[in-house]
Amino acid sequence: MLQMFLLVAALLIIILSLISFWLPLIKPDSEKLSPYECGFDPLGSARLPYSMRFFLVAILFLLFDLEIALLLPTPWATQIIDPPQMAFWVYTILLLLTLGFVYEWYEGGLEWAE
Template identity: 60%
Template sequence: MNLLLTLLTNTTLALLLVFIAFWLPQLNAYAEKTSPYECGFDPMGSARLPFSMKFFLVAITFLLFDLEIALLLPLPWAIQTNNLNTMLTMALFLISLLAASLAYEWTQEGLEWAE
C-alpha cells in the first residue's frame, strides 16, 4: 500500500510539473520574447542551428542505457535475500540483458556516427 501511494504521488507530481511547464510559458508569449538578443544589435543570422539527428539518437540511447544501469543494477542487492545464488543469478541476468541490448543496438547500426 505504501508503494502504491508513493507511485501515485510521484506520478501526480510529475504530471503536475509537466502541465505547469507547458502552460506557464503560454501566458506571456509575444514575438519580442522569442527573438534572439545580441547586445542591442539586429541578429546576424538565425538563432536556430540545425541539429544532427544521429547525435540526438545516440544521446537518447546513452540516457536509456544509463538509466537502466542506475535503476536495475542495484536491484539484486536491494531485494535483501540471503541466498547468494539468487543475487548472482539476477545480477548476471541484468548484465546479460544490457549486453544483449547493446548488441542489438550495434547490429541495427544505431551507434554508427558516419552516414
C-alpha cells in the same frame, strides 16, 4: 581511525576544489567562454534542422546508464538470504544490457558517420 578518514577526505576535497577553480583559468579562449547548447550554434538561427543521430545517441546513453544504475545495489544484495536469486537478477540485467548493446551495434546506432 574515523578521524584519520575524515581528515584525509576533507584534505582531498579541499585539494580537488582548489584545482578545479585554478585549472580552467589557465588559458581561457573564445571556445571555453562561449555557451554550449547541445551541439547547436548559440548565435545562429533557432530554426535550423538538427541531426537525429545526436538525439539517438543521447537516448541510448540514458538507457544504458539507467541499466547500469540498476547494478549499483549489487554489493548490498550479496547479504540477502538467497544469493542464487541475487545472482540470477544480476546476470539477467547484464544479459539485457549486453543484448541491447549488440543490437544497437549491428543496427548501426553507434555509428556517427553514415
